[in-house]
Amino acid sequence: DTEVTQTPKHLVMGMTNKKSLKCEQHMGHRAMYWYKQKAKKPPELMFVYSYEKLSINESVPSRFSPECPNSSLLNLHLHALQPEDSALYLCASSIGTGVDYGYTFGSGTRLTVV
Amino acid sequence: DAKTTQPTSMDCAEGRAANLPCNHSTISGNEYVYWYRQIHSQGPQYIIHGLKNNETNEMASLIITEDRKSSTLILPHATLRDTAVYYCIVRVPSAGGTSYGKLTFGQGTILTVHP
Numbered sequence: 001d002t003e004v005t006q007t008p009k010h011l012v013m014g015m016t017n018k019k020s021l022k023c024e025q026h027m028g029h030r031a032m033y034w035y036k037q038k039a040k041k042p043p044e045l046m047f048v049y050s051y052e053k054l055s056i057n058e059s060v061p062s063r064f065s066p067e068c069p070n071s072s073l074l075n076l077h078l079h080a081l082q083p084e085d086s087a088l089y090l091c092a093s094s095i096g097t098g099v100d101y102g103y104t105f106g107s108g109t110r111l112t113v114v
Numbered sequence: 115d116a117k118t119t120q121p122t123s124m125d126c127a128e129g130r131a132a133n134l135p136c137n138h139s140t141i142s143g144n145e146y147v148y149w150y151r152q153i154h155s156q157g158p159q160y161i162i163h164g165l166k167n168n169e170t171n172e173m174a175s176l177i178i179t180e181d182r183k184s185s186t187l188i189l190p191h192a193t194l195r196d197t198a199v200y201y202c203i204v205r206v207p208s209a210g211g212t213s214y215g216k217l218t219f220g221q222g223t224i225l226t227v228h229p
Contacts, residue, residue: 004157033217042201042219043158056216090157092217102148103217105157 001026006091006106014114015081021109023074023091032074033103034066035090043090049074050096081113118202123224126196132189134223136202139183146205147178148217149187151198151225158201158219161187192227199224 004025013019023032031050035043048056049068063085065077074091088108094101119137126132138147148163162169162176164185169176175188189196201222 042199042221043152045216045218048216092157102160102163103150103158105159107155107157 002104004091004093004104004106006089006109008109009107010110010112012112012114013078013081015083017081018077018079020078021076021089021091021111023076023093023106024072025093025104026072027093027104028071029093029095029104030071031094031096031101032068033092033094034074034076035092035105037088037090037108039087047076078111081111083113086111086113118204118220120200120202120220120223122221123226126189126192126225126227128194128227128229129191132187132192132196132225132227134187134189134200134202134225135184136187137184138202138204141182141204143182147176147182147185148203148205149174149176150201150203150219151196152201152222153195153198161200192225194227194229197225197227 007022011019033048034046036046037043045058046060047066052068052071063080067075088110090105090108092103092105094103146163146165149161150158151161152158162171162174164176164178166178166182178185199222201219
């Protein structure tokens with residue numbers, strides 16, 4: 001298995017809803033990442049997990065809450081989002097966080113906040 | 115991380131080589147050059163990376179100048195499926211640094227392959 005699987009592919013949520021995005025990989029990668037991508041912009045790093053521990057938080061608002069229950073699974077919990085949070089949310093994984101490791105990205109969850 | 119400069123867009127005829135330039139004049143001696151691409155509505159895809167030597171894999175070749183201030187990604191026989199945004203990224207390798215573990219994307223080059 002050489003893929004990163006993200007679910008759901010599309011999500012529409014209201015500003016008062018609570019929802020979660022899920023990311024799964026079975027490549028034995030020990031680093032996992034969340035990126036946010038607005039239309040016609042490059043992906044922006046949100047969080048880095050290394051060996052199931054949060055190692056980088058790029059000053060992301062607390063309405064985004066990441067969780068790494070095990071080495072294969074990464075969640076992003078969403079609560080009280082704003083319409084400007086609508087974006088493509090990408091998950092990625094790599095063998096480690098060192099420089100020689102290429103990332104494998106999922107196809108993303110397209111989130112719309114109404 | 116060193117800043118990269120890429121042309122906003124490029125065109126290429128199908129079957130011809132696509133040569134995508136990247137300027138990274140402030141690169142330091144231990145920074146690697148990575149290339150990724152993103153096809154519309156998909157996640158980015160790793161293509162190739164290198165430090166100082168030229169590299170080749172099944173997807174592309176990476177040519178890094180001797181002074182390492184610029185590089186070129188070469189797709190030897192471009193197809194319509196190579197139409198994508200191509201990102202050149204220079205990455206700090208040092209453990210414990212503030213950029214450790216980060217892959218930071220710039221604006222990239224939109225490559226359009228024409229029939």
